[in-house]
Amino acid sequence: MEQLLLHLRNLGFTEMESKIMVELATKGQASGYEVAKQLGVSRSNVYAALQRLTQQGYVRCGEGEPARYSVLDPEELAAMISGRVQASLAYMESEMPRGGPVSPSFYNVEGDRNVLGALVRQLNLARQEIVVDVWREEASLLRNELEQAERRGVRLLWAFDGGNAATAPYPAWPPLGGELPRSGGRKFSFVIDRCWCMLGMRYEDGTAQAVVTEHPVLVELLLNHFTQEMVLFELEEDMGAELTKRYGERYSRIYSKYVLHDQAEEEPEEPDERAAGQLRSEDAAD
Known part of the structure; x- marks a missing residue:
């Protein structure tokens, strides 16, 4: 579990977002209240993280009251992350300023x-x-x-x-x-x-x-x-x-x-x- 959380953080997710995604993947779907209770953290922090993940497309929000959330399947999640990382890397490589010569150090x-x-x-x-x-x-x-x-x-x-x-x-x-x-x-x-x-x-x-x-x-x-x-x-x-x-x-x-x-x-x-x-x-x- 710790290794999975570490790699999710390496991919740019916060510690809270990483834990929420793992919890949703484990349960299949859950409300924000259920996630907060399971993780032992405040509901406001969980709902804020869920909103960010939903806006980015990594988490889906279902209809109903209370709303229930689910994370993308691992294959779909990996494909989405990979595409965005590759796009960012390509942009950085082409647009990063290239300065003058640097003395060997x-x-x-x-x-x-x-x-x-x-x-x-x-x-x-x-x-x-x-x-x-x-x-x-x-x-x-x-x-x-x-x-x-x-x-x-x-x-x-x-x-x-x-x-x-x-x-x-x-x-x-x-x-x-x-x-x-x-x-x-x-x-x-x-x-x-x-x-x-x-x-x-x-x-x-x-x-x-x-x-x-x-x-x-x-x-x-x-x-x-x-x-x-x-x-x-x-x-x-x-x-x-x-x-x-x-x-x-x-x-x-x-x-x-x-x-x-x-x-x-x-x-x-x-x-x-x-x-x-x-x-x-x-x-x-x-």
């Missing part, structure tokens, strides 16, 4: 729902290319949007981390001081049409944080990072045994060379196996 996005929502909207707008660097858990959440983009002819380049969230693919830089960084997260990045990017982290407790920007510097950094990752991946695939034989322990120490001294004293973990290439549905579903 960085925006913080908080919350798992907001982060995924921003990603879904942008993925649906992609026209030429999507560069994805995610863990498989995040890839599965966005599988539908990525597949739709590929069917539209969008070029899809991806790297899916195959390890578990507790193991970093590269040696982690320890903090210079203060509190330790939050652990248990999975980094991800998206670059869409080489002009929009998101860099963020999803945590095991269900929270998420991300930075969104169209600034060319960060776009270039993420694209360069992706390219270097893929080059290293293919080199290790083709020459892994030879690299180990030639460099021995030095090959693993190369990573620790560029990490602060307290981290370098530890034996770095080997990078987790990664997959790269054009998206395939069975890979994204893992």
